[in-house]
Amino acid sequence: MAHVAASAAARVAIDFEAAGGVDLDRLERSLALDGRRVGNGRYHVVGGDHDHWVDLYTTSIPRCDCGDHIWRERICKHILAALLREGNETVVRALGSLFQRVKAAA
Numbered sequence: 052m053a054h055v056a057a058s059a060a061a062r063v064a065i066d067f068e069a070a071g072g073v074d075l076d077r078l079e080r081s082l083a084l085d086g087r088r089v090g091n092g093r094y095h096v097v098g099g100d101h102d103h104w105v106d107l108y109t110t111s112i113p114r115c116d117c118g119d120h121i122w123r124e125r126i127c128k129h130i131l132a133a134l135l136r137e138g139n140e141t142v143v144r145a146l147g148s149l150f151q152r153v154k155a156a157a
Contacts (some may be wrong), residue, residue: 075145084129110136114130
């Protein structure tokens with residue numbers, strides 16, 4: 052089962068380099084969210100002010116219905132929460148940077 056999730060995570064067509072990498076502030080906020088898987092790469096993300104829907108694999112529709120993603124064209128905290136649950140290597144590796152930042156601030 053872990054192998055299936057890992058191969059699915061590799062198919063996510065998100066260009067982190069073009070987006071400037073994983074935004075650590077958004078990543079930190081994503082940790083407080085609960086992403087409930089409702090299908091292959093589809094999540095109902097709860098825990099913020101509003102519930103949101105994320106689709107990691109269908110490129111013909113918005114990946115998240117939040118304003119941060121649609122209007123600012125950012126990789127939002129909801130997408131990051133879903134990617135964490137998918138085991139996306141780029142986002143998981145960014146947790147180390149986030150940890151180092153929090154440790155340095157403490």
